[in-house]
């Protein structure tokens with residue numbers, strides 16, 4: 001949407017020039033308009049001078065940050081990507097640890113002269129391939 005559409009959802013709207021508005025902030029009890037709404041490149045910029053962040057402003061209108069783009073899209077904040085990437089990294093790390101432990105146990109059993117089953121050999125091969133593909137051995 002555009003700033004001109006966004007401000008239809010707000011109270012106390014005043015035009016401050018082309019594509020520029022000031023209105024009452026919906027995220028806090030605002031009687032003296034303190035929310036700037038401006039079209040900027042491909043999106044609407046919202047700025048509450050009382051300190052509410054853009055997410056609180058859109059959420060209090062039942063919108064998402066994606067609605068601030070002129071062409072609506074599913075906007076995922078960059079920190080959410082970082083979090084997903086981190087959990088993926090830690091999942092791989094956990095699997096590496098498990099594979100290493102498995103191999104260590106199997107190797108120790110073989111050294112003790114114990115028999116290991118076909119299935120265990122199969123798991124060892126898989127674990128080894130996994131570790132090699134992640135450069136862990």
Ligand SMILES: [Zn+2]
Nearest residue numbers: 025028048052
């Ligand atoms: Zn506010």
